[in-house]
Amino acid sequence: MPKYIPSQPVVSLRSLIGSRRLSFPHYGIFSCARYGLLSYLDYVSQTRPGAPRRVLLPDYMCRDVGHALKQHGYEPRYYPLGADFEVSMQALEELETQTGRCQAIVLGHFYGRLSRNRQTVARWCREKDLPLIEDCVHLPFPHHAAFEEDRVAAKLYSLRKVYPVPHGGVLVVGDGRDAFADFLSRRVGAVATGNATEMLDWMVRQVAKKALLLMKMSYAPPRRDGGDELPPFNYAWRFLRRLLPGDSGDVATKRRRENYALYMQHRDILAQWGDVLALDAERDVPYMFVMFLKEHYDAGKAASRLEALGIPAGTGLALDPSVLAGLPRSHPYQRILTLPVHQDIDAEHIAHIMTVLGNPAIRAEVQASHPGQASAVCAQAIA
Ligand SMILES: Cc1ncc(COP(=O)(O)O)c(C=O)c1O
Known part of the structure; x- marks a missing residue:
């Protein structure tokens, strides 16, 4: 079972290199x-x-x-x-x-x-x-x-x-x-x-920095055989390999859409939590998988419980206090739960997330103290 699903979004450089995509003057x-x-x-x-x-x-x-x-x-x-x-x-x-x-x-x-x-x-x-x-x-x-x-x-x-x-x-x-x-x-x-060339140079330097950072990080993807975690180096290697030409082309877009579709195969489990933000597979590119939880769940509690189980779940954006002050507690912004869709997670991760979400004990744990009381503050900004 995965110990931790990496939450960092990463992408192939190839999808940046296509000349069409770097043609902004x-x-x-x-x-x-x-x-x-x-x-x-x-x-x-x-x-x-x-x-x-x-x-x-x-x-x-x-x-x-x-x-x-x-x-x-x-x-x-x-x-x-x-x-x-x-x-x-x-x-x-x-x-x-x-x-x-x-x-x-x-x-x-x-x-x-x-x-x-x-x-x-x-x-x-x-x-x-x-x-x-x-x-x-x-x-x-x-x-x-x-x-x-x-x-x-x-x-x-x-x-x-x-x-x-x-x-x-x-x-x-x-x-x-x-x-x-x-x-x-x-x-x-x-x-x-x-111009685009300068931009690319800048990106390559930034990517190199990020790769070094990742090498130092301690989390690792799950092993396919369900054994213990792989050493962090393997995660860094997997990341670096994505940067090489020859790895699948538009990884970010394709995998994000596929991951969204994989979540949607579990509609029965998702429906027990709430409504999914509808996306168009042809045009939208999911940044997160978003659910608006039913009113009797507390989004903050749900996110921390899932996080403790190794799933990088989050709540919605941290909103301006003047906006929050005018929002009823049951407003959809207060009930957002986000799950990862980025290209570094796969079917195995999503199956694990679904096993956790399908567990009635977990759903019971994250009920709000009073029905209709969702988390008052969306604490986690995606920043
Ligand atoms: C929708 C949206 N726009 C703009 C920003 C600002 O981006 P940055 O953090 O790079 O300044 C954020 C930040 O979280 C955001 O969520």
Whole structure:
């Protein structure tokens, strides 16, 4: 039985090397995605003098992003999402009427589920002359960006969340490319902006660092024969092998989708826990397997119990306190349980997870103290 299922998402370099995928001429690399967002907003605010430093964010946005904005003098305003992370256009319209002019709006694709009404949002932004920033932080970089057919002002990626790199956020600029590149090099000369080759060099250096880090790590995958753990070195080797040409092509996307489908083969067990976030196998690329637990479970308790059993489960994102304050305890955001789908887990891991989830004693342990009382705070951000 697996002792520990690695939680780190790792990916083959091959999926980065395809020329089509590295053809973005203008981008900036930052330590985290939030700093890319901030730099872009600073640029936008120069081009929109007079507009208040106000930014519309989805209410299901990691609080660290709102915090960074506030620290830099921006006012985040949260717009609500539906149960499937859809944008409520009516609520967006009302918010915009209340708040007046803004600098920009951020649209997210949570857990790899492409925002279903993104075209409507894009149209709305064009009508309002509002720069649209697409938050692709939960998507592999960059070929699953949603707006091929539509122009967005900028796209935001957090490399460290999906790739084997310790740092890295990328901002890819659609509108005002040269002006932004100019702005960035004046403001933060040290930040790399440039072409695909430079970007690849940077990635390779980062991957090497991450590989060293992994070699030092103590967890290991299960042995196929069900015996004890393999030495950590084997995990590192498996990781390194993925980087070599010749290993299966688009590992990240394919395996993530396959893993999602493997979970879905156990619908009867999953249904005892709650509802699964529906994904489209053709278009979405799962970042996590997400369930909205039934109200009598406590998401925090469930995640820690599973974690103790070697399953890297998590709750939802850590939300801004102002958003949390207005959420009923039974709100779906309070009942999110995430399970791993990344390419380094396989059918054996998922079968093990299902054995644990299928155990009625475990379900009984993670009941909330009062029915309908889910965890009050989503403690674990996917950061
Ligand atoms: C949806 C989303 N967007 C943006 C960010 C910010 O990314 P980074 O941590 O690279 O700044 C996060 C962080 O957790 C996030 O969950």
